[in-house]
Amino acid sequence: MPDTGTNENTLTGRNVGKTCRTHYRGTFNDGTQFDSSYDRGEPLEFVCGAGQMIKGFDAAVADMEVGQIVDIHLMPEEAYGMPDPEAIFTLEIAQLPGSENLEVGQQVYLSNQYGQPFPVKVLEKEEKTITFDANHEMAGKELNFKIELVEVK
Numbered sequence: 774m775p776d777t778g779t780n781e782n783t784l785t786g787r788n789v790g791k792t793c794r795t796h797y798r799g800t801f802n803d804g805t806q807f808d809s810s811y812d813r814g815e816p817l818e819f820v821c822g823a824g825q826m827i828k829g830f831d832a833a834v835a836d837m838e839v840g841q842i843v844d845i846h847l848m849p850e851e852a853y854g855m856p857d858p859e860a861i862f863t864l865e866i867a868q869l870p871g872s873e874n875l876e877v878g879q880q881v882y883l884s885n886q887y888g889q890p891f892p893v894k895v896l897e898k899e900e901k902t903i904t905f906d907a908n909h910e911m912a913g914k915e916l917n918f919k920i921e922l923v924e925v926k
Contacts, residue, residue: 786835789822
């Protein structure tokens with residue numbers, strides 16, 4: 774379903790609006806694990822359908838029963854979206870004190886006009902300019918999840 778920018782609370786299912794606790798293991802298509810609640814020993818708790826999770830994860834949990842385990846494959850649109858070329862920007866090093874010490878590949882936080890921090894990655898550094906990428910590090914990636922619904926309250 775295309776994102777029309779309207780209220781996305783169109784998710785239906787027995788668990789929508791309820792607090793769900795899930796264990797999960799996330800992997801890339803090559804089998805490399807990127808995250809696991811099992812490794813932390815603590816289930817992930819969230820309100821299903823409230824927009825706290827990526828769309829595909831939320832949708833998978835919406836109709837699960839406690840004790841059920843599902844394996845899902847998500848395309849980027851159901852996960853962190855595709856990279857946005859407008860999220861890549863270049864600044865003058867002189868305008869950003871401290872940026873002269875940053876290195877390509879480094880993750881740092883910048884502040885938006887409201888003072889809220891957001892993560893960026895240093896893409897390129899020239900003599901006078903530095904280029905950042907504010908896309909989510911998983912943008913454009915297909916993700917796989919094994920999800921176990923532990924509790925609904």
